[in-house]
Amino acid sequence: MIRTRAAALHVLTVAASWSAACTGGSSAYRASSPNAPASTEVAYSDQSIVSPGAGAESGPAEAEAAQPDRPGLGTEFGESVHSRVEEQPFQRAAGEPFALVAIHYNDEEGVRAQADSRGGALAPLIASTPQGGISVAVTDESGTPLPGVAADGRSYVIGRAGQRYHLLVTNHTAGRYELVASVDGLDVIDGRPGSYGKRGYIVPPGGSLTIEGFRTSDDTVAAFRFSSVRDSYAARTGDGRNVGVVGLAFFAELGSQWTSDEVGLRETADPFPDRYAAPPP
Numbered sequence: 001m002i003r004t005r006a007a008a009l010h011v012l013t014v015a016a017s018w019s020a021a022c023t024g025g026s027s028a029y030r031a032s033s034p035n036a037p038a039s040t041e042v043a044y045s046d047q048s049i050v051s052p053g054a055g056a057e058s059g060p061a062e063a064e065a066a067q068p069d070r071p072g073l074g075t076e077f078g079e080s081v082h083s084r085v086e087e088q089p090f091q092r093a094a095g096e097p098f099a100l101v102a103i104h105y106n107d108e109e110g111v112r113a114q115a116d117s118r119g120g121a122l123a124p125l126i127a128s129t130p131q132g133g134i135s136v137a138v139t140d141e142s143g144t145p146l147p148g149v150a151a152d153g154r155s156y157v158i159g160r161a162g163q164r165y166h167l168l169v170t171n172h173t174a175g176r177y178e179l180v181a182s183v184d185g186l187d188v189i190d191g192r193p194g195s196y197g198k199r200g201y202i203v204p205p206g207g208s209l210t211i212e213g214f215r216t217s218d219d220t221v222a223a224f225r226f227s228s229v230r231d232s233y234a235a236r237t238g239d240g241r242n243v244g245v246v247g248l249a250f251f252a253e254l255g256s257q258w259t260s261d262e263v264g265l266r267e268t269a270d271p272f273p274d275r276y277a278a279p280p281p
Contacts, residue, residue, distance in 0.1 A: 030204070072106045073228070075183050101128070101136050104155065105158070105159050107159065107161070111149060111157075138168075139168050169209045171204060184232060191214050
């Protein structure tokens with residue numbers, strides 16, 4: 001997997017056949033092949049990851065424990081999973097993302113309550129960027145999209161407490177993009193409040209990227225697992241206000257970005273340009 005690095009022309013990659021990226025503006029992470037040499041660059045400007053409950057004072061924690069748990073699901077800081085990253089160069093074309101995708105998640109009862117006034121039917125849910133060139137899915141461990149509801153412009157995914165999940169991003173274009181992702185309002189790389197300025201993962205041209213958890217080192221992540229709100233990573237590190245949503249911000253690479261012409265080409269693409277059989281040579 002590839003990641004970017006703040007204030008440096010470097011990105012990171014993870015051990016796999018696909019790539020990812022991480023940048024604060026000029027570098028990102030990528031998934032590296034198992035035999036690739038380890039990067040000698042420092043991948044993060046700040047490598048510290050906040051452990052669940054770290055820094056919390058006993059008074060507020062005890063007071064919160066005495067209160068009833070909120071209904072629905074959050075995402076916990078799960079078991080350690082191998083996921084190698086290395087840096088590679090990436091320069092953003094602009095400071096703002098060209099596309100944003102938000103996927104809300106909850107247990108089945110919660111999703112029905114949220115989507116009840118919006119309409120929509122349950123189905124395996126795959127969201128996409130407004131331009132349609134990148135698709136996003138919340139999947140189980142086998143890569144199967146979880147069931148959900150698309151209703152009135154919002155995407156809802158149904159999970160189960162204890163279930164492990166992945167974020168699968170597929171790039172159907174010839175461009176390379178940087179993805180900054182958050183879960184429950186926390187950046188998936190440094191575990192702190194999400195921001196467009198954080199480094200992200202590189203999504204390779206015509207390829208895919210799987211994010212399996214909160215990054216804890218160059219070699220490991222803490223698996224994404226659905227949990228109670230109280231046991232979620234966000235709540236245990238001090239703020240469970242934004243539990244229940246996955247955010248994905250996409251940045252184009254300098255020199256390659258979405259334009260009205262490019263969108264027009266895709267909208268008029270012909271799936272069968274040769275309609276008749278040609279004679280043999």
